[in-house]
Amino acid sequence: MTNLHRYYIEFKSRSLLLIMTWVSTILVSYLYKEILLFLMIEPSLNYSNQNMLYFIFTNVTEIFTVYLKIIIFVGNHILIIFTLYHITLFLSLGLYKSELKNITFLIKTSFLVFILSVNFFNNILLPLSWSFFLSFQSFSFLKSIDLYFESKLNEYLIFYITSYYLCVTYCQIFVLLISFCKYLKNNLNQIKQYRKIIYFSFLVMSTVLTPPDIISQIVLSLNLIFIYELLVYNLIFQLVIKKLKH
Structure with a gap:
């Protein structure tokens, strides 16, 4: 068996493991879809204690579509984490100790920044965004006129995921800065x-x-x-x- 064939077998095995991981994550996420939806809504519900925030849907399939987007969202996160893990293992035998150490440092730093950015987004940035945008629903001069907000569940999910990816992407820039300074x-x-x-x-x-x-x-x-x-x-x-x- 040639080295090229061995690489092909290992690549095929790891790809199969990643596919199985993604599928199993999707299935498990579907079983806990209500909990996942609540976790994504909870930061906004904490703000609703003062503003009576609630969500509506206008299509009979909208809730199912929302659940589908959520489980794919979670599945992609797990897939990315395990993909980085398998890539590191696949390349580790061909790297020097210093190179492997630098890659490990980069992955650990990126994961730590990712955890911090998720907490920052859910606990600080998302509530602040609600506070900012909903502040425009009342007129300061015309007291008799108010604008009432009714959020669609699907539109809220789009807003959440888009803002989430932007926040995580911005925070990952700091990983590049730290790595560059270390270099x-x-x-x-x-x-x-x-x-x-x-x-x-x-x-x-x-x-x-x-x-x-x-x-x-x-x-x-x-x-x-x-x-x-x-x-x-x-x-x-x-x-x-x-x-x-x-």
């Missing part, structure tokens, strides 16, 4: 050389990820630059402390 920790000259390129990359990412308005692009770019400079100064501080000890 340049022994060479401060490269930090100076790449500073303009990094700033331009922040601007490009902000343009791609934010809505098409200049304010959002500037705000996100400044935040990324500020966090990057904090990481750089922290790196310089560590290098200075290390030199003083020696």
Whole structure:
């Protein structure tokens, strides 16, 4: 048996495991679909204590469609996690220890940032978004006129998933910053050389990820630059402390 055939067998086996994992996750998620729906609605229901928020549906198949989107949403998350795990195992035997260590660090950091971003989205960002957008339903000058909000369940799910992916994507940018600073920790000259390129990359990412308005692009770019400079100064501080000890 040639090495190429062995790679093919291993790739086929791991792909089959991933497919089985995705299918089993979909089946289990379907059994607990009501709980999953409640977990996605709960951050908004906490806000509804003051605003009587509720959800409606206007199509007989809408609730089933919502459940289907939720279980696929959960299944894709599990699939991505296990795919990264199998890719790491598949490549580990052909990597140096330093390379494997860097990849492991990158995956662990990305997973930690992912957990923090999910908690940030559900506990802070989503309630704040409700507070901001629903603040426009009342007129400050015309007290006799009010706008009443009735959210469709399907539209809420679209809003939740879209906002969720944007939040997670923004937070994963910090993983790249941490990894880049870790890569340049022994060479401060490269930090100076790449500073303009990094700033331009922040601007490009902000343009791609934010809505098409200049304010959002500037705000996100400044935040990324500020966090990057904090990481750089922290790196310089560590290098200075290390030199003083020696």
